[in-house]
Amino acid sequence: MDEKSPSRKGPDFCSLRYGLALIMHFSNFTMITQRVSLSIAIIAMVNSTQRASPSNASFEDPLADTLSNPSKPIKELNTRASVYQWSPETQGIIFSSINYGIILTLIPSGYLAGIFGAKQMLGAGLLISSLLTLFTPLAADFGVILVIIIRTFQGMAQGMAWTGQFTIWAKWAPPLERSKLTSIAGSGDQWQDLSQEFSVSLSFSTPTPCCIMPEGAAFGSFFILCVGGLISQALGWPFIFYIFGSIGCVCCLLWFTVIYDDPSHHPCISAREKEYIVSSLAHQSGVLSxxxxxxxxxxxxxxxxxxxxxxxxxxxxxxxxxxxxxxxxxxxxxxxxxxxxxxxxxxxxxxxxxxxxxxxxxxxxxxxxxxxxxxxxxxxxxxxxxxxxxxxxxxxxxxxxxxxxxxxxxxxxxxxxxxxxxxxxxxxxxxxxxxxxxxxxxxxxxxxxxxx
Structure with a gap:
């Protein structure tokens, strides 16, 4: 407080640091959609009104249904997918597994981010989460155990990405702009557990309050809750995972191309912005932050x-x-x-x-x-x-x-x-x-x- 603060300039919303906040916003948006995807798809995955075999899953045969019932719309037949006999207790374990994964990586990921770099940690977490999202429908066909394992590792990946963000902002956000920058970046994933639990309550047919760590939701949660059901009805529930998993992979390409760990090594940053950020953070302690x-x-x-x-x-x-x-x-x-x-x-x-x-x-x-x-x-x-x-x-x-x-x-x-x-x-x-x-x-x- 006693030291004279560096010269300030007004926030430039066209600057590189605000572009970083916007990219991080979409990264968070992608991760929340991937996380809540199962909460939306589960309603169709365990729909007891569809015919299910005694095994783990049943598959509808569009050709056989067409021959037996020619008047049935083809669009309805194409949206049929596997139906699983998962009890409410099993569903609860599946939903909670991703939270256990996040808890496991909160502290180790912060340490690893200091070794390998926050850019690599966050990008790797987003990429792993996206790939696991793409493989979730296939894992469901192999059994509920594999789904739980995938969800746990997905939570670990998202925990890596979540922790890595703070290391990046420690080097990119001037003290007087941290609230604005982190608000822009965080609004893509805020209240994700709340939205997840709300959508889960729909599948259990009873709304239940929750007290789980929020990270999240404005845009991401609102979008998946609105669009997820439409995708499931029009294309089938597996496409919820395919679409948002693919979006995550594309976002990874943008992340690894544009983002750098600190402004000093970014090739496109202006000299004025670099000097402003570096001078603002000259007296900050990374560990204490x-x-x-x-x-x-x-x-x-x-x-x-x-x-x-x-x-x-x-x-x-x-x-x-x-x-x-x-x-x-x-x-x-x-x-x-x-x-x-x-x-x-x-x-x-x-x-x-x-x-x-x-x-x-x-x-x-x-x-x-x-x-x-x-x-x-x-x-x-x-x-x-x-x-x-x-x-x-x-x-x-x-x-x-x-x-x-x-x-x-x-x-x-x-x-x-x-x-x-x-x-x-x-x-x-x-x-x-x-x-x-x-x-x-x-x-x-x-x-x-x-x-x-």
């Missing part, structure tokens, strides 16, 4: 597990759990932010508080963030898209406000930034504690049509 993300991931996972434990044991009501974790996720980082100006003389204490702020704020993931699944499961994706839009606007406004405040006086400006963020958190917490609910609203309930 990664610690808040590790803390955030840990708190998200632990918070989700604790919330589900409290609900499964009926220790607290659903609305109590939502308000409890919302209070922790807003109150704890606010206290840390308010304390920061008063412990500036202690380097270690300052670092600890800066790590705890993003870490504890992710406890909200088990609170109000997934509350839309409780009050309006039918419209969860639509409402999440709206709330994510407000989140993106808030990221832009906060970055602009921060730049304005610290431009007057660095030390006083940062103190005002921390106080202002704490005040906004408290205002939101009071509003949610007052009006928050967990029951399905009347306007979100399904209406039963009756004939007179």
């Amino acid at each position: 990664s610690l808040p993300f590790i803390a955030a991931s840990s708190c998200t996972i632990l918070g989700g597990q604790l919330a589900d434990f409290l609900l499964s044991r009926s220790l607290l009501r659903l609305i109590t759990v939502r308000k409890l974790f919302s209070s922790l996720g807003l109150l704890l980082p606010s206290l840390c932010a308010v304390a920061l100006p008063f412990v500036a003389s202690s380097y270690v204490t300052t670092i600890i508080l800066l790590i705890l702020i993003p870490g504890t704020s992710n406890l909200c993931d088990s609170g109000f963030i997934i509350n839309t699944l409780d009050v309006a499961p039918r419209y969860a994706s639509f409402l999440m898209g709206i709330s994510r839009g407000f989140g993106l606007i808030a990221g832009i406004v906060s970055s602009t406000a921060t730049g304005f405040l610290i431009s007057q006086d660095s030390e006083t400006g940062w103190r005002n930034v921390f106080f202002l963020s704490a005040a906004v958190n408290m205002l939101g917490l009071v509003f949610y504690l007052t009006f928050g609910q967990a029951e399905i609203q009347d306007w979100a309930k399904e209406r039963t049509l009756t004939r007179l």
Whole structure:
């Protein structure tokens, strides 16, 4: 805070770093579509209304059906595919396997990214996930065990790609533009687990709230939920995997061609932009910059597990759990932010508080963030898209406000930034504690049509 910041220039949305954010956006979009593909396809894969043999899968013979029933449309025959006898318990294992894969690679991938380079790690993760998506229909014919294995390795690949993004932004994002750049990049995959669980609930015919690590969804989740069903109906469920797996492979070519680990080695970056980024990051510590993300991931996972434990044991009501974790996720980082100006003389204490702020704020993931699944499961994706839009606007406004405040006086400006963020958190917490609910609203309930 005491050092004079480098000269700033306004954000140039035609610059290379914003192009990197856009490419990363489409990479995240591709990974979320690949991840949620099975959640959409499973509705057709286990459709009990189609004829199934006693074995693992049955195949419809278009020629035989045509001969036995000439009036049946050819288009309907062409969309038939394998039907599998998977129980709800088996489906639950399949869906959760990708989360186990992600957890396994969160820490090792961060270490490997420092050795092999974030570009290689993220690109390899995207490529492996895309290839496994292409082979998923074939794996389903060989048995459910192979599907679980593929989903686990796909989670490991996406965990590699997710962790590698932060290493890239540590070298590409100037401190005053990190919110904007990461918001653009992350909006392709935000809330992916939420959208996945919502679509899974459709296949189980009962919407269930979840408390799993969110990474995700505005664009990617909305797109797959809208288009996946149409693809399954028109071409057959295997084409959901073929189409989005192929898109991922094409995106990999763009990634390996355009992206570089740092601006210093990029052949197309302008000298002005390179100097601006390098000078802005001259005083940053790479190891310390990664610690808040590790803390955030840990708190998200632990918070989700604790919330589900409290609900499964009926220790607290659903609305109590939502308000409890919302209070922790807003109150704890606010206290840390308010304390920061008063412990500036202690380097270690300052670092600890800066790590705890993003870490504890992710406890909200088990609170109000997934509350839309409780009050309006039918419209969860639509409402999440709206709330994510407000989140993106808030990221832009906060970055602009921060730049304005610290431009007057660095030390006083940062103190005002921390106080202002704490005040906004408290205002939101009071509003949610007052009006928050967990029951399905009347306007979100399904209406039963009756004939007179």
